[in-house]
Amino acid sequence: MSARSDSLPPIALSLGDPAGVGPELIACAWADRSTQRLDPFFLEANPAIIREAAAMRGVDCPVVRISDPAEAGAAFGEGLPVIETDNGDYRPGNPDREGAVAALHSLDSAIAHTLAGRASAVVTAPVAKAELASVGFPTPGQTEYLALKCDVMVQDTAMMLAGPTLRTVPLTIHVAIADVPKRLSVELIVRRARVVARALQRDFGLERPRLAVAGLNPHAGENGAFGDEEARIIEPAIRTLREDGFDVTGPHAADALFTPHSRDGFDVALCMYHDQALIPIKALDFDQGVNVTLGLPIIRTSPDHGTAFDIAGERKADPGAMIAAIRMAGDCARRRAGHRVDG
Template sequence: MKPLAVSLGDPAGVGPELIAEAWSRRAAAGLAPFFVAGGASLLHRAASLRGIELPVQPISRPDEAPAVFGEALPVLGLSDGEYRPGEPDPDGARLALESLTMATGLARSGQAGGVVTGPIAKARLAAVGFDHPGQTEFVAAACGVEPQNAVMMLAGPSLRTIPLTVHIALEQVPAAITRELIEDRVRIAASALSSDFGLAAPRIAIAALNPHAGEDGRMGDEEARVIAPAIAALAAEGLAVTGPHPADALFTPRARQTYDLAVCMYHDQALVPLKALDFDEGVNVTLGLPIVRTSPDHGTAFAIAGKRLADPGAMIAALRMAGEIAARRAAAA
């Protein structure tokens, strides 16, 4: 399997120190070889402040990474910057964008087995020319995939969720939910769960939009008018889809045993339970792409960067998941 490419994220955030921490735990965590796109001295400094002895080995090609991974963190490229945790600036944003562009390009060209993206500050990137809502859309565009066909799934040890709508105002959600959207997202998810996660017949639960699933139309008609017909159409295709389930009961321990994925109507309906259950191990994985892409499901955390407070669990989980998916794809090729 080819090594994973890792982007730095915003260098003023927790990304660099968590990448260093993940490498230091590589053996215990069972991580596949990876390399970082740029930031050699920055990574070394971030590790030092965290109390980690981090040997860094520059490489000139991705295929050199596995040979040195056991003894040093491979870093590809000369791009670098000063490490000023908690002090984001335009130079750091430009470095983050350059690292993201390089890592994605190497995965897209087949030189890397996948890409793991460090956390970014979207507003900071926008100020230096980043014109995508987030990294998911950036990676999709780099792969020639339409944004609506790149599906964001949040995954942890206890739960997997997909938000049908993401970064839009809550008042816009009902109009944005359509039968086509539900059906397309579920088909993409079912295929990915089978090919990338080894679930031959994934069980997918669809959440309701309204309280008590609308209670026979007294609290909204989206369930009967949009969601239930989509579920019926998907079930007719042979998919194991159920719902619409009242969201207040969908995430209980007993309910979670009945499905492999919960498809939710809006951002917080999906992310609140995932972060409540699996915050330190949550992974953002993009389904529907020709390449593997994961990211830790947390932000830059500028306030705690460089203070030895950030938990590396989500970064380690993102690296592990990317490695597992890449290995499964390589075996099937």
């Protein structure tokens, strides 16, 4: 049984691409549920995928068929609760169209259960964007897809990467590096910073979160010597946020922002582009990094790594990030429900 007993709905997991590491990591998470103090979770998928992935990993993860998420809590101690479908096969390292269909179906069902209140949060396993695009996936990634399904404007969400030592938010996400300066604006920074601050208060229990804003250019522009985006866009955004009462500093030179001494001075770093945010979190917390979508009416987390097709089925994938994503989803759900979160 889970070590937690709050009367919350279970967490809905999505399978991810069945050719990736998602199925084996889900099986590992269930097998380690008690030691890791994980809340009950379930997924909608082909049970054979989980069984075969567990057998490949050599972990004990029986599957318990359920017909409704309400059954997951009682079943969780006996096995991984699964709402059965016949979508997809377990073919590690060999993605195909059928696997993409299975991944999308599982994702849609997890979102639907959570929006309906039958699940307390969504945890998404990694997907292959190119494979999903081939079956009609309409967005660049799962973050944007969650916003679409929740009827929230993408500009009113934020992707936060969170680990034991660092939290970062890329203010622009899936855009070419050459397009980043054109996408940045005072409105974008202010809008996303507000989303981040409010989510850290509601879901992470930080009464007055400290936001550090990175510069775009080397040395944060060096007073205009290396670009004017800091003076023209980033500094006015910081002034607006401070006037609104938020605890914001910057723009900081990104090459020094993530040193141990600097990290002690903020709760989250707002970064100007994808790799500026993801490189430090993956360097510091790769095996425990969690991707959290802020600004949604539901809670969504995901391990901060990809499908890893190259090592799927080889017993090499570390389940730490999946376990961290499930634990974080439970913690956030508990805070939203007004329950105490230890630690």
